[in-house]
Amino acid sequence: MRKYRGFEFKRAVTLAIYKVCATLNRPPVDITWGKAPSPCINDRGYIQMPNIRDDAWVNHNDMMRFVGYGVHEILHWVYTDFGATYAGHGHHAQHT
Numbered sequence: 381m382r383k384y385r386g387f388e389f390k391r392a393v394t395l396a397i398y399k400v401c402a403t404l405n406r407p408p409v410d411i412t413w414g415k416a417p418s419p420c421i422n423d424r425g426y427i428q429m430p431n432i433r434d435d436a437w438v439n440h441n442d443m444m445r446f447v448g449y450g451v452h453e454i455l456h457w458v459y460t461d462f463g464a465t466y467a468g469h470g471h472h473a474q475h476t
Contacts (some may be wrong), residue, residue, distance in 0.1 A: 386436035389443055390429075397427070397450035409454065419446075421453040423462035 384392065390413055398408050407425065414431030421427045427450060432438060 382440045384438050384440075384443060385434065386432045386438060387434040389432055389436075389438040389446075390434075392443055393429075393446045393450065396447045397454070400447075400451050400454055404454065404458065406454065406458065409450075409457070411450070419449040419453050421457050423457075425457055427453050 394411050397411060401408050409421070409425040409427050411427045411429060413429050416428035416430060419427065419429050429446065429449070
């Protein structure tokens, strides 16, 4: 199975999420790494992802999982009424 260094992983996930935005005819989101314990998005399309160290070894399944998190957050951006739910910090997925 393919393995990625953390810096390669973050770049690959980011590019995949940009492609999803393009496919949905949405402007690209702004992605930051390390500021949230779980992925979240706000009403302006700013996604915060959990940090992955640049020198970490991450496998392909992890990359696909993080792309899935990004798609999940983009769909919140498309379908969530942030006026009713937005508290200033973005939507935090509560997955257990």
